[in-house]
Amino acid sequence: MSITRWGNPPWIIDFHPTRGPIPDEVDFAVIGGGFTGLSAAAWLRQMEPGKSVAVFESGSIGAGASGHTGGMTLAETAAGDLPGLGDVLSGFSATLRDLAVDGDLSLPGVWEVGRSGALPDSPISWTDSGNLRAIRQVPGGTIDPGKLVSGLGRSAAGRGALIFENTTVEDIAFEEPMRLNVVGLNAAGREVRAKSVLLATNAMSLELSDLAERAQPKFTLALATEPLSSAQLENLCLASGKPFYTIDFPYLWGRLLRTGGIVFGSGLVHLNDWREFAELDIAQGEVAELMARLELRVRGLHSSLKNVQVSNRWGGPILIASGWRPVFSRHPRSAHAIVLGGYSGHGVALSVYLGRWAAEALCGRRALPDWDSAGETA
Numbered sequence: 001m002s003i004t005r006w007g008n009p010p011w012i013i014d015f016h017p018t019r020g021p022i023p024d025e026v027d028f029a030v031i032g033g034g035f036t037g038l039s040a041a042a043w044l045r046q047m048e049p050g051k052s053v054a055v056f057e058s059g060s061i062g063a064g065a066s067g068h069t070g071g072m073t074l075a076e077t078a079a080g081d082l083p084g085l086g087d088v089l090s091g092f093s094a095t096l097r098d099l100a101v102d103g104d105l106s107l108p109g110v111w112e113v114g115r116s117g118a119l120p121d122s123p124i125s126w127t128d129s130g131n132l133r134a135i136r137q138v139p140g141g142t143i144d145p146g147k148l149v150s151g152l153g154r155s156a157a158g159r160g161a162l163i164f165e166n167t168t169v170e171d172i173a174f175e176e177p178m179r180l181n182v183v184g185l186n187a188a189g190r191e192v193r194a195k196s197v198l199l200a201t202n203a204m205s206l207e208l209s210d211l212a213e214r215a216q217p218k219f220t221l222a223l224a225t226e227p228l229s230s231a232q233l234e235n236l237c238l239a240s241g242k243p244f245y246t247i248d249f250p251y252l253w254g255r256l257l258r259t260g261g262i263v264f265g266s267g268l269v270h271l272n273d274w275r276e277f278a279e280l281d282i283a284q285g286e287v288a289e290l291m292a293r294l295e296l297r298v299r300g301l302h303s304s305l306k307n308v309q310v311s312n313r314w315g316g317p318i319l320i321a322s323g324w325r326p327v328f329s330r331h332p333r334s335a336h337a338i339v340l341g342g343y344s345g346h347g348v349a350l351s352v353y354l355g356r357w358a359a360e361a362l363c364g365r366r367a368l369p370d371w372d373s374a375g376e377t378a
Protein backbone atom coordinates (compact mmCIF):
# COMPACT_ATOMS: atom_id res chain seq x y z
CA MET A 1 0.00 0.00 0.00
CA SER A 2 1.51 3.34 -1.03
CA ILE A 3 0.96 5.95 1.65
CA THR A 4 3.14 8.74 0.27
CA ARG A 5 0.07 10.91 -0.33
CA TRP A 6 -1.32 10.56 3.19
CA GLY A 7 0.90 13.47 4.35
CA ASN A 8 3.54 13.71 7.06
CA PRO A 9 2.96 13.62 10.81
CA PRO A 10 5.38 15.53 13.07
CA TRP A 11 7.24 12.50 14.48
CA ILE A 12 9.74 10.07 13.06
CA ILE A 13 10.01 6.31 13.03
CA ASP A 14 13.74 5.87 13.49
CA PHE A 15 13.90 2.08 13.56
CA HIS A 16 13.79 -0.17 10.52
CA PRO A 17 14.66 -3.85 10.86
CA THR A 18 17.55 -5.44 9.04
CA ARG A 19 16.15 -7.70 6.38
CA GLY A 20 17.18 -11.34 6.33
CA PRO A 21 15.97 -14.24 4.19
CA ILE A 22 12.29 -15.13 4.43
CA PRO A 23 11.97 -18.51 6.19
CA ASP A 24 10.00 -21.41 4.67
CA GLU A 25 8.27 -22.14 7.96
CA VAL A 26 7.58 -20.29 11.22
CA ASP A 27 5.75 -21.05 14.43
CA PHE A 28 3.96 -17.68 14.45
CA ALA A 29 3.26 -15.35 11.53
CA VAL A 30 2.05 -11.84 12.33
CA ILE A 31 0.50 -9.93 9.44
CA GLY A 32 0.71 -6.16 9.88
CA GLY A 33 3.50 -4.12 11.47
CA GLY A 34 1.48 -1.53 13.41
CA PHE A 35 1.09 -1.25 17.19
CA THR A 36 -1.00 -4.46 17.32
CA GLY A 37 1.31 -6.68 15.31
CA LEU A 38 4.56 -5.37 16.80
CA SER A 39 3.31 -5.64 20.37
CA ALA A 40 2.15 -9.22 19.73
CA ALA A 41 5.43 -10.18 18.02
CA ALA A 42 7.56 -8.79 20.84
CA TRP A 43 5.42 -10.52 23.47
CA LEU A 44 5.43 -13.85 21.60
CA ARG A 45 9.23 -13.89 21.68
CA GLN A 46 9.26 -12.71 25.29
CA MET A 47 7.07 -15.69 26.27
CA GLU A 48 8.39 -18.28 23.81
CA PRO A 49 12.01 -17.44 22.97
CA GLY A 50 12.47 -20.88 21.40
CA LYS A 51 9.72 -20.38 18.80
CA SER A 52 10.07 -18.47 15.54
CA VAL A 53 8.07 -15.30 14.84
CA ALA A 54 7.87 -13.46 11.51
CA VAL A 55 6.09 -10.13 10.96
CA PHE A 56 5.04 -9.28 7.40
CA GLU A 57 4.34 -5.60 6.71
CA SER A 58 3.20 -4.30 3.29
CA GLY A 59 4.89 -0.92 3.72
CA SER A 60 7.31 0.05 6.45
CA ILE A 61 6.48 -0.45 10.13
CA GLY A 62 3.89 2.11 11.21
CA ALA A 63 2.80 2.68 7.59
CA GLY A 64 -0.88 2.31 8.52
CA ALA A 65 -2.78 4.03 11.31
CA SER A 66 -0.03 3.61 13.90
CA GLY A 67 2.38 6.02 12.21
CA HIS A 68 -0.48 8.34 11.20
CA THR A 69 -2.32 8.44 14.50
CA GLY A 70 -2.92 11.25 16.97
CA GLY A 71 -1.33 9.44 19.90
CA MET A 72 -3.93 10.04 22.61
CA THR A 73 -3.83 7.13 25.05
CA LEU A 74 -7.38 6.45 26.10
CA ALA A 75 -8.95 4.05 28.60
CA GLU A 76 -11.38 1.25 27.67
CA THR A 77 -12.61 0.90 24.05
CA ALA A 78 -14.64 3.08 21.66
CA ALA A 79 -17.67 1.17 23.00
CA GLY A 80 -16.65 1.77 26.63
CA ASP A 81 -15.80 -1.05 29.01
CA LEU A 82 -16.37 -4.64 27.83
CA PRO A 83 -16.68 -7.91 29.78
CA GLY A 84 -13.25 -9.08 30.91
CA LEU A 85 -11.42 -6.17 29.26
CA GLY A 86 -9.45 -5.19 32.35
CA ASP A 87 -7.61 -1.93 32.84
CA VAL A 88 -6.30 -0.88 29.40
CA LEU A 89 -4.13 2.02 30.58
CA SER A 90 -2.42 0.03 33.35
CA GLY A 91 -1.92 -2.92 31.00
CA PHE A 92 -0.54 -0.61 28.31
CA SER A 93 1.91 1.03 30.75
CA ALA A 94 2.97 -2.39 32.08
CA THR A 95 3.56 -3.72 28.56
CA LEU A 96 5.77 -0.75 27.65
CA ARG A 97 7.72 -1.33 30.86
CA ASP A 98 8.01 -5.12 30.33
CA LEU A 99 9.14 -4.66 26.72
CA ALA A 100 11.48 -1.76 27.62
CA VAL A 101 9.76 0.60 25.18
CA ASP A 102 10.07 4.36 25.65
CA GLY A 103 7.01 5.90 24.02
CA ASP A 104 7.11 9.24 25.91
CA LEU A 105 4.00 8.14 27.75
CA SER A 106 2.35 10.74 29.93
CA LEU A 107 -0.98 10.21 31.67
CA PRO A 108 -2.17 13.59 33.04
CA GLY A 109 -5.84 12.90 32.23
CA VAL A 110 -8.01 13.88 29.26
CA TRP A 111 -10.63 16.63 28.91
CA GLU A 112 -13.99 15.66 27.55
CA VAL A 113 -15.41 18.83 26.02
CA GLY A 114 -18.81 19.67 24.58
CA ARG A 115 -21.34 22.33 23.70
CA SER A 116 -23.63 21.65 26.66
CA GLY A 117 -23.41 20.38 30.24
CA ALA A 118 -20.13 22.19 31.00
CA LEU A 119 -18.43 22.26 34.40
CA PRO A 120 -19.40 25.50 36.16
CA ASP A 121 -15.70 26.40 36.42
CA SER A 122 -14.67 25.04 32.99
CA PRO A 123 -11.14 26.27 32.28
CA ILE A 124 -11.78 25.76 28.56
CA SER A 125 -13.90 28.12 26.50
CA TRP A 126 -13.50 27.84 22.74
CA THR A 127 -15.71 28.60 19.75
CA ASP A 128 -16.62 25.76 17.38
CA SER A 129 -20.27 25.45 16.31
CA GLY A 130 -21.17 26.90 19.71
CA ASN A 131 -19.21 27.33 22.92
CA LEU A 132 -16.94 24.35 23.58
CA ARG A 133 -16.30 23.88 27.30
CA ALA A 134 -14.90 21.20 29.61
CA ILE A 135 -17.45 18.64 30.78
CA ARG A 136 -15.28 16.29 32.80
CA GLN A 137 -11.82 14.77 33.11
CA VAL A 138 -11.21 11.10 32.36
CA PRO A 139 -8.04 8.97 32.67
CA GLY A 140 -5.58 9.00 29.75
CA GLY A 141 -2.87 11.04 28.10
CA THR A 142 -0.49 10.91 25.17
CA ILE A 143 2.45 9.09 23.60
CA ASP A 144 4.86 9.94 20.81
CA PRO A 145 3.65 7.60 18.03
CA GLY A 146 7.04 7.61 16.26
CA LYS A 147 8.76 6.50 19.44
CA LEU A 148 6.09 3.90 20.14
CA VAL A 149 6.29 2.28 16.67
CA SER A 150 10.11 2.40 16.73
CA GLY A 151 10.29 1.13 20.30
CA LEU A 152 7.95 -1.80 19.69
CA GLY A 153 9.78 -2.67 16.45
CA ARG A 154 13.15 -2.53 18.18
CA SER A 155 11.81 -4.59 21.07
CA ALA A 156 10.35 -7.27 18.77
CA ALA A 157 13.49 -7.46 16.60
CA GLY A 158 15.75 -7.37 19.68
CA ARG A 159 13.90 -10.40 21.05
CA GLY A 160 14.45 -12.26 17.80
CA ALA A 161 11.27 -11.65 15.80
CA LEU A 162 11.98 -11.44 12.07
CA ILE A 163 10.34 -8.35 10.55
CA PHE A 164 9.89 -8.09 6.79
CA GLU A 165 8.95 -4.63 5.51
CA ASN A 166 7.60 -4.10 1.98
CA THR A 167 6.26 -7.64 2.11
CA THR A 168 2.56 -8.34 1.66
CA VAL A 169 0.64 -11.47 2.56
CA GLU A 170 -1.60 -11.80 -0.48
CA ASP A 171 -3.45 -14.91 0.51
CA ILE A 172 -3.65 -17.66 3.13
CA ALA A 173 -4.50 -21.32 2.57
CA PHE A 174 -6.15 -22.23 5.86
CA GLU A 175 -4.66 -25.68 6.30
CA GLU A 176 -2.46 -27.16 9.01
CA PRO A 177 0.07 -25.58 8.88
CA MET A 178 -1.36 -22.51 7.14
CA ARG A 179 0.30 -21.57 3.88
CA LEU A 180 0.88 -17.84 3.36
CA ASN A 181 1.41 -16.45 -0.12
CA VAL A 182 3.98 -13.71 0.47
CA VAL A 183 4.86 -11.07 -2.13
CA GLY A 184 7.45 -8.31 -1.87
CA LEU A 185 11.13 -7.50 -2.05
CA ASN A 186 12.95 -10.64 -3.25
CA ALA A 187 9.79 -12.63 -2.69
CA ALA A 188 7.64 -12.89 -5.79
CA GLY A 189 4.99 -15.29 -4.60
CA ARG A 190 6.91 -17.16 -1.89
CA GLU A 191 5.09 -19.66 0.30
CA VAL A 192 5.61 -19.48 4.06
CA ARG A 193 4.10 -22.16 6.30
CA ALA A 194 2.88 -20.98 9.71
CA LYS A 195 1.47 -22.99 12.60
CA SER A 196 -0.36 -19.94 13.99
CA VAL A 197 -1.25 -16.57 12.47
CA LEU A 198 -2.26 -13.17 13.85
CA LEU A 199 -4.08 -10.91 11.40
CA ALA A 200 -3.33 -7.37 12.57
CA THR A 201 -4.09 -5.65 9.29
CA ASN A 202 -6.59 -3.09 10.64
CA ALA A 203 -8.54 -1.35 7.85
CA MET A 204 -6.78 -3.10 4.94
CA SER A 205 -6.81 -6.61 3.49
CA LEU A 206 -10.36 -7.03 4.75
CA GLU A 207 -10.98 -10.20 2.74
CA LEU A 208 -7.94 -11.83 4.37
CA SER A 209 -9.20 -11.01 7.87
CA ASP A 210 -12.80 -11.84 6.88
CA LEU A 211 -13.91 -8.36 7.96
CA ALA A 212 -15.09 -7.02 4.58
CA GLU A 213 -18.73 -7.56 5.51
CA ARG A 214 -18.35 -6.80 9.20
CA ALA A 215 -16.48 -3.49 9.43
CA GLN A 216 -16.21 -0.19 7.60
CA PRO A 217 -12.91 1.37 6.54
CA LYS A 218 -12.64 5.18 6.88
CA PHE A 219 -9.94 7.79 6.50
CA THR A 220 -9.56 10.50 9.13
CA LEU A 221 -7.46 13.67 9.28
CA ALA A 222 -5.10 15.59 11.55
CA LEU A 223 -2.85 18.65 11.47
CA ALA A 224 -0.10 19.99 13.71
CA THR A 225 0.59 23.64 14.41
CA GLU A 226 3.97 25.32 14.75
CA PRO A 227 5.07 25.62 18.41
CA LEU A 228 2.93 28.07 20.39
CA SER A 229 4.27 30.32 23.17
CA SER A 230 3.67 29.34 26.82
CA ALA A 231 1.22 32.26 27.08
CA GLN A 232 -0.77 30.99 24.09
CA LEU A 233 -0.88 27.48 25.55
CA GLU A 234 -1.99 28.84 28.93
CA ASN A 235 -4.73 30.89 27.26
CA LEU A 236 -5.95 27.79 25.48
CA CYS A 237 -5.75 25.72 28.67
CA LEU A 238 -3.60 23.13 26.94
CA ALA A 239 -0.31 23.86 28.76
CA SER A 240 -0.92 21.02 31.25
CA GLY A 241 -0.53 18.44 28.47
CA LYS A 242 -4.06 17.08 28.90
CA PRO A 243 -5.44 16.17 25.47
CA PHE A 244 -9.14 16.63 24.68
CA TYR A 245 -11.94 15.25 22.56
CA THR A 246 -15.52 16.39 22.03
CA ILE A 247 -18.36 14.18 23.18
CA ASP A 248 -20.80 15.79 20.73
CA PHE A 249 -20.66 16.78 17.06
CA PRO A 250 -18.93 18.17 15.10
CA TYR A 251 -16.15 16.00 16.46
CA LEU A 252 -12.76 17.50 17.32
CA TRP A 253 -9.80 16.21 19.26
CA GLY A 254 -6.40 17.61 20.09
CA ARG A 255 -3.17 17.19 22.02
CA LEU A 256 -0.02 19.05 22.88
CA LEU A 257 3.33 18.02 21.37
CA ARG A 258 6.67 18.22 23.20
CA THR A 259 7.63 21.05 20.82
CA GLY A 260 4.70 23.21 22.02
CA GLY A 261 2.75 22.61 18.81
CA ILE A 262 -0.77 21.22 18.99
CA VAL A 263 -2.28 18.40 16.95
CA PHE A 264 -5.96 18.77 16.05
CA GLY A 265 -8.00 16.14 14.26
CA SER A 266 -11.42 15.59 12.75
CA GLY A 267 -13.19 14.55 9.55
CA LEU A 268 -14.12 11.20 8.03
CA VAL A 269 -13.86 10.06 4.43
CA HIS A 270 -16.13 7.08 3.73
CA LEU A 271 -14.80 4.31 1.51
CA ASN A 272 -16.69 1.66 -0.41
CA ASP A 273 -13.63 -0.58 -0.58
CA TRP A 274 -10.39 -0.52 1.43
CA ARG A 275 -8.42 -0.48 -1.85
CA GLU A 276 -9.52 3.16 -2.23
CA PHE A 277 -6.98 4.06 0.51
CA ALA A 278 -4.28 3.89 -2.15
CA GLU A 279 -5.98 6.70 -4.11
CA LEU A 280 -6.48 9.14 -1.22
CA ASP A 281 -4.37 12.28 -1.39
CA ILE A 282 -4.13 14.81 1.44
CA ALA A 283 -3.84 17.61 -1.12
CA GLN A 284 -6.68 16.60 -3.45
CA GLY A 285 -10.45 16.26 -3.62
CA GLU A 286 -12.61 15.48 -0.60
CA VAL A 287 -9.63 14.95 1.71
CA ALA A 288 -8.20 18.39 0.87
CA GLU A 289 -11.64 19.97 1.40
CA LEU A 290 -12.00 18.33 4.83
CA MET A 291 -8.49 19.45 5.73
CA ALA A 292 -9.27 23.06 4.76
CA ARG A 293 -12.41 22.88 6.91
CA LEU A 294 -10.41 21.54 9.88
CA GLU A 295 -7.86 24.34 9.48
CA LEU A 296 -10.63 26.94 9.46
CA ARG A 297 -12.17 25.45 12.62
CA VAL A 298 -8.79 25.48 14.39
CA ARG A 299 -8.20 29.16 13.55
CA GLY A 300 -11.68 30.05 14.77
CA LEU A 301 -11.37 28.11 18.04
CA HIS A 302 -9.58 30.82 20.04
CA SER A 303 -7.84 34.15 19.42
CA SER A 304 -4.48 32.45 20.21
CA LEU A 305 -4.92 30.30 17.11
CA LYS A 306 -6.18 32.95 14.68
CA ASN A 307 -2.89 33.33 12.82
CA VAL A 308 -1.26 30.03 13.71
CA GLN A 309 0.94 28.33 11.10
CA VAL A 310 0.24 24.70 10.24
CA SER A 311 3.43 22.63 10.01
CA ASN A 312 2.03 19.15 9.23
CA ARG A 313 -1.07 17.76 7.60
CA TRP A 314 -1.83 14.06 7.38
CA GLY A 315 -4.48 11.36 7.53
CA GLY A 316 -4.76 7.66 8.07
CA PRO A 317 -7.10 4.66 8.12
CA ILE A 318 -9.47 3.60 10.86
CA LEU A 319 -11.80 0.61 10.94
CA ILE A 320 -15.26 0.91 12.49
CA ALA A 321 -16.54 -2.46 13.62
CA SER A 322 -20.03 -3.49 14.69
CA GLY A 323 -21.21 -1.63 17.80
CA TRP A 324 -17.80 0.15 17.88
CA ARG A 325 -16.46 -2.96 19.64
CA PRO A 326 -12.97 -4.19 18.70
CA VAL A 327 -12.80 -7.45 16.76
CA PHE A 328 -10.83 -10.03 18.73
CA SER A 329 -11.71 -13.54 17.67
CA ARG A 330 -10.60 -16.72 15.90
CA HIS A 331 -10.63 -16.53 12.12
CA PRO A 332 -13.71 -18.42 10.89
CA ARG A 333 -11.46 -20.62 8.75
CA SER A 334 -8.89 -21.64 11.35
CA ALA A 335 -8.73 -22.10 15.11
CA HIS A 336 -5.01 -21.26 14.82
CA ALA A 337 -5.58 -17.81 13.34
CA ILE A 338 -6.68 -14.77 15.37
CA VAL A 339 -8.08 -11.52 13.97
CA LEU A 340 -7.48 -8.41 16.07
CA GLY A 341 -8.40 -4.83 15.15
CA GLY A 342 -11.34 -2.56 14.38
CA TYR A 343 -10.66 -0.19 17.28
CA SER A 344 -12.89 2.50 15.72
CA GLY A 345 -10.31 5.28 16.11
CA HIS A 346 -9.62 4.37 19.75
CA GLY A 347 -6.69 2.01 19.37
CA VAL A 348 -3.42 3.48 20.61
CA ALA A 349 -3.32 2.01 24.11
CA LEU A 350 -5.80 -0.75 23.22
CA SER A 351 -3.78 -2.15 20.30
CA VAL A 352 -0.65 -2.64 22.40
CA TYR A 353 -2.66 -4.05 25.32
CA LEU A 354 -4.67 -6.48 23.17
CA GLY A 355 -1.63 -7.33 21.02
CA ARG A 356 -0.05 -8.81 24.15
CA TRP A 357 -3.27 -10.67 24.97
CA ALA A 358 -3.39 -12.04 21.40
CA ALA A 359 0.16 -13.37 21.82
CA GLU A 360 -0.91 -15.13 25.01
CA ALA A 361 -3.96 -16.58 23.25
CA LEU A 362 -1.85 -17.83 20.33
CA CYS A 363 0.33 -19.66 22.85
CA GLY A 364 -2.74 -21.20 24.48
CA ARG A 365 -2.11 -19.35 27.75
CA ARG A 366 -5.22 -17.17 27.73
CA ALA A 367 -8.75 -17.40 26.34
CA LEU A 368 -10.15 -14.85 23.91
CA PRO A 369 -12.94 -12.58 25.09
CA ASP A 370 -16.46 -12.89 23.70
CA TRP A 371 -17.27 -9.37 22.54
CA ASP A 372 -19.14 -10.15 19.34
CA SER A 373 -22.52 -9.67 20.98
CA ALA A 374 -21.46 -7.82 24.14
CA GLY A 375 -23.81 -4.97 24.97
CA GLU A 376 -26.31 -5.83 22.24
CA THR A 377 -28.98 -6.78 24.73
CA ALA A 378 -27.95 -4.20 27.34
Ligand SMILES: Cc1cc2nc3c(=O)[nH]c(=O)nc-3n(C[C@H](O)[C@H](O)[C@H](O)COP(=O)(O)OP(=O)(O)OC[C@H]3O[C@@H](n4cnc5c(N)ncnc54)[C@H](O)[C@@H]3O)c2cc1C
Binding pocket: 001, 031, 032, 033, 034, 035, 036, 037, 056, 057, 058, 059, 060, 061, 062, 063, 064, 065, 066, 067, 068, 069, 070, 071, 072, 073, 074, 167, 168, 169, 170, 200, 201, 202, 203, 204, 205, 208, 220, 221, 222, 265, 314, 315, 316, 317, 318, 340, 341, 342, 343, 344, 345, 346, 347, 348, 349, 350, 351
Ligand atom coordinates in the same frame (compact mmCIF):
# COMPACT_ATOMS: atom_id res chain seq x y z
C1 LIG B 1 -5.51 10.35 12.06
C2 LIG B 1 -5.72 9.30 13.14
C3 LIG B 1 -5.75 9.71 14.45
C4 LIG B 1 -5.95 8.75 15.45
N1 LIG B 1 -5.90 9.16 16.74
C5 LIG B 1 -6.03 8.26 17.74
C6 LIG B 1 -5.87 8.69 19.09
O1 LIG B 1 -5.54 9.84 19.37
N2 LIG B 1 -6.06 7.75 20.07
C7 LIG B 1 -6.40 6.46 19.77
O2 LIG B 1 -6.58 5.65 20.69
N3 LIG B 1 -6.49 6.02 18.49
C8 LIG B 1 -6.30 6.90 17.48
N4 LIG B 1 -6.34 6.46 16.18
C9 LIG B 1 -6.50 5.01 15.92
C10 LIG B 1 -5.18 4.25 16.17
O3 LIG B 1 -4.12 4.94 15.57
C11 LIG B 1 -5.31 2.84 15.58
O4 LIG B 1 -6.41 2.18 16.20
C12 LIG B 1 -4.07 1.96 15.78
O5 LIG B 1 -2.91 2.63 15.31
C13 LIG B 1 -4.27 0.63 15.05
O6 LIG B 1 -3.07 -0.10 15.06
P1 LIG B 1 -2.97 -1.45 14.23
O7 LIG B 1 -1.61 -1.98 14.42
O8 LIG B 1 -4.11 -2.32 14.58
O9 LIG B 1 -3.23 -1.00 12.73
P2 LIG B 1 -2.24 -0.30 11.68
O10 LIG B 1 -1.28 0.60 12.33
O11 LIG B 1 -3.10 0.28 10.59
O12 LIG B 1 -1.41 -1.53 11.12
C14 LIG B 1 -1.89 -2.43 10.18
C15 LIG B 1 -0.72 -2.71 9.25
O13 LIG B 1 -1.02 -3.84 8.43
C16 LIG B 1 -0.37 -3.65 7.20
N5 LIG B 1 -1.02 -4.57 6.26
C17 LIG B 1 -2.30 -4.53 5.83
N6 LIG B 1 -2.55 -5.57 5.01
C18 LIG B 1 -1.39 -6.29 4.94
C19 LIG B 1 -1.03 -7.50 4.26
N7 LIG B 1 -1.91 -8.17 3.51
N8 LIG B 1 0.24 -7.96 4.39
C20 LIG B 1 1.14 -7.28 5.17
N9 LIG B 1 0.83 -6.14 5.83
C21 LIG B 1 -0.43 -5.66 5.72
C22 LIG B 1 -0.56 -2.18 6.91
O14 LIG B 1 0.40 -1.69 5.99
C23 LIG B 1 -0.42 -1.57 8.30
O15 LIG B 1 0.89 -1.09 8.57
C24 LIG B 1 -6.14 7.37 15.14
C25 LIG B 1 -6.10 6.98 13.79
C26 LIG B 1 -5.89 7.92 12.81
C27 LIG B 1 -5.81 7.48 11.38
